[in-house]
Amino acid sequence: MNKMILTGLTIVCLLAMGAIFAPFLSKYDYKEQNMLERLQPPSAKHLMGTDEYGRDVFTRMLYGARISMSVGLIAVLISAFIGIILGAISGYFGGVVDNIIMRFVDIVLTIPTLFLILMLVVFLGPSIFNIIFIIGLTSWTDIARIMRAEVMKLKKAEFVDAARLIGLRNRNIIIKHILPNALSPVFVYMTFGISGAILIESGLSFLGLGVQPPEPSWGNILTAGKDYIHSAWWMIVYPGFAIFLSVFGFNMLGEGLRDYLNPKIRKENLK
Amino acid sequence: MRNYIIKRIILLIPMLIGITLITFIIIHLTPGEFTKINMQMDIRTSPDSIAKLRQLYGLDKPLHIQYFEWLKRFIKFDFGESFIDNRPVMDKILERLPATLLLNIISLFLIFSFGIIIGVTSAVRRNSFYDRLMMVFTFIGYSMPAFWLAIILMFFFGVKLELLPISGMKSIDFEQMNFFEKIIDILSHLILPVFVTSFGGLAYISRYVKSSMVDTLSQQYIKAAYAKGLPEKKIIYRCALKNSLLPLITLFGLSLPGLIGGSFIFETIFAWPGMGRLAYEAAMSFDYPVIMGVVTIAAFLTILGNLIADILYAVVDPRIRYK
Numbered sequence: 371m372n373k374m375i376l377t378g379l380t381i382v383c384l385l386a387m388g389a390i391f392a393p394f395l396s397k398y399d400y401k402e403q404n405m406l407e408r409l410q411p412p413s414a415k416h417l418m419g420t421d422e423y424g425r426d427v428f429t430r431m432l433y434g435a436r437i438s439m440s441v442g443l444i445a446v447l448i449s450a451f452i453g454i455i456l457g458a459i460s461g462y463f464g465g466v467v468d469n470i471i472m473r474f475v476d477i478v479l480t481i482p483t484l485f486l487i488l489m490l491v492v493f494l495g496p497s498i499f500n501i502i503f504i505i506g507l508t509s510w511t512d513i514a515r516i517m518r519a520e521v522m523k524l525k526k527a528e529f530v531d532a533a534r535l536i537g538l539r540n541r542n543i544i545i546k547h548i549l550p551n552a553l554s555p556v557f558v559y560m561t562f563g564i565s566g567a568i569l570i571e572s573g574l575s576f577l578g579l580g581v582q583p584p585e586p587s588w589g590n591i592l593t594a595g596k597d598y599i600h601s602a603w604w605m606i607v608y609p610g611f612a613i614f615l616s617v618f619g620f621n622m623l624g625e626g627l628r629d630y631l632n633p634k635i636r637k638e639n640l641k
Numbered sequence: 642m643r644n645y646i647i648k649r650i651i652l653l654i655p656m657l658i659g660i661t662l663i664t665f666i667i668i669h670l671t672p673g674e675f676t677k678i679n680m681q682m683d684i685r686t687s688p689d690s691i692a693k694l695r696q697l698y699g700l701d702k703p704l705h706i707q708y709f710e711w712l713k714r715f716i717k718f719d720f721g722e723s724f725i726d727n728r729p730v731m732d733k734i735l736e737r738l739p740a741t742l743l744l745n746i747i748s749l750f751l752i753f754s755f756g757i758i759i760g761v762t763s764a765v766r767r768n769s770f771y772d773r774l775m776m777v778f779t780f781i782g783y784s785m786p787a788f789w790l791a792i793i794l795m796f797f798f799g800v801k802l803e804l805l806p807i808s809g810m811k812s813i814d815f816e817q818m819n820f821f822e823k824i825i826d827i828l829s830h831l832i833l834p835v836f837v838t839s840f841g842g843l844a845y846i847s848r849y850v851k852s853s854m855v856d857t858l859s860q861q862y863i864k865a866a867y868a869k870g871l872p873e874k875k876i877i878y879r880c881a882l883k884n885s886l887l888p889l890i891t892l893f894g895l896s897l898p899g900l901i902g903g904s905f906i907f908e909t910i911f912a913w914p915g916m917g918r919l920a921y922e923a924a925m926s927f928d929y930p931v932i933m934g935v936v937t938i939a940a941f942l943t944i945l946g947n948l949i950a951d952i953l954y955a956v957v958d959p960r961i962r963y964k
Contacts, residue, residue, distance in 0.1 A: 473656075477663065478663075480660055480943045480944060481663065481664065481939075482898065482939050484906070485905065485920055485924070485936065488905060488921065489668075489924050489932065490671070493667065495672075569786055573786065573788060577906070577909060592788075599800070600800070606792060606796075609789075610792070618784035
């Protein structure tokens with residue numbers, strides 16, 4: 371286990387705990403307004419202060435973590451599902467099928483992803499579900515390529531020949547023998563995918579195109595804070611730092627895993 | 642080589658058709674629509690006037706006919722007129738291009754020069770304190786949400802210290818300035834956006850250079866150079882550097898579309914009058930011709946960037962030959 375995996379995992383676990391146990395960690399309701407306690411600085415009563423409607427920022431941050439985490443995870447699962455299936459088919463069968471799938475990947479890759487996402491969000495309307503699906507449906511191309519390369523390598527392995535010799539069907543060979551061996555680089559990419567999805571979600575929410583208030587998201591807390599930047603720094607600093615920390619955590623984890631799975635670097639670290 | 646280039650250029654046509662078709666389908670099959678958005682607010686709107694408006698913009702025709710009409714004009718490099726102000730899409734794009742180019746050429750230059758310096762020096766002093774420091778530094782930039790960094794910098798340098806302008810590309814009294822004041826004015830508007838864009842991109846290049854350099858340094862011919870007794874500086878900067886910078890050509894080709902496409906998040910925050918903001922405004926107001934124009938140009942540049950990178954690669958590296 372290297373230091374990077376450990377750091378990344380610690381950050382990710384802390385954020386995940388905050389998200390899961392949100393109702394137990396705070397006694398406030400994230401929607402409850404209290405006009406008598408507007409824009410209060412952090413104190414023992416309100417750990418991260420209150421916002422322009424007197425809502426507890428700490429509570430909103432915890433529920434925001436739920437949004438960010440679930441957007442990141444589900445979006446990546448969707449894109450991994452599509453990418454793994456298309457990549458495996460493409461790499462295993464080759465020929466015309468491979469050509470068609472890869473040309474399709476090329477086309478999707480050529481459309482600027484962020485703009486594609488923006489366009490879809492505007493046209494379909496901003497909501498958490500739309501954002502999750504849109505991010506998932508637009509970011510599977512790299513996973514498909516990685517998967518394809520892995521499968522092409524494994525296809526020539528002896529154990530796959532053996533499976534074919536005893537008469538297994540293609541579907542069984544792919545699912546039972548090739549997939550488990552091809553997944554580790556995809557897994558590394560997925561951790562980077564989560565941080566990418568979190569960044570996109572918070573960016574969209576910041577522009578008012580993502581999670582809509584009163585539902586909290588790190589991005590939209592920041593948008594609200596922007597108007598009170600002179601008086602209420604806590605509405606800017608905390609949500610931005612939370613986005614940074616989660617992206618940093620997942621990137622660290624991904625980077626660590628990549629090193630760990632790379633035999634060349636691992637050997638060197640052992641020395 | 643020549644046949645390869647010709648083949649790639651011919652391949653451009655089905656790619657562009659695929660891209661424009663996908664964009665077209667997304668635009669027209671999703672529920673939101675230009676006429677609805679722009680008429681909803683007005684209580685005098687009748688179904689009749691919406692129908693008239695649809696007819697005016699040709700939105701009432703069947704989809705495949707609309708697409709072929711668009712394609713016919715596109716062959717003549719005509720992207721049609723914007724729905725919002727009826728100006729030709731091409732004019733609107735050309736008007737926004739210089740701002741984006743200016744911003745991105747400067748940041749790309751900074752990203753590549755600092756990225757190479759950081760990458761090479763950390764590879765040479767691998768696992769040292771400096772190496773780790775640089776890794777953390779670039780990692781922070783890589784993970785930083787750009788819009789957050791932008792707000793904080795705008796607040797500190799623009800509002801608190803009043804050192805730098807916080808939005809746009811020119812001051813209000815720009816027209817009255819003389820030549821040098823104009824240059825200084827634009828430069829001061831550039832500092833914050835350039836910093837925010839480059840900080841994020843630095844990690845990617847520097848880590849790429851570092852791993853490439855580390856790889857090169859473990860090659861046999863480097864050992865041979867050491868064995869021959871060449872001074873270390875010469876080995877690193879003459880033999881290793883040249884070889885490890887080769888893959889950067891691909892990265893450069895890949896960053897070409899960003900150079901012209903810009904980023905809508907940065908440009909919206911800094912109110913930078915570039916292509917990214919044009920795309921953002923077009924999407925927000927359902928301005929179909931502008932959206933199609935922006936996507937087509939961006940896609941075309943991406944393909945072109947890849948092609949140029951592949952060709953350059955073959956020119957620089959004699960080991961690569963295309964059939």
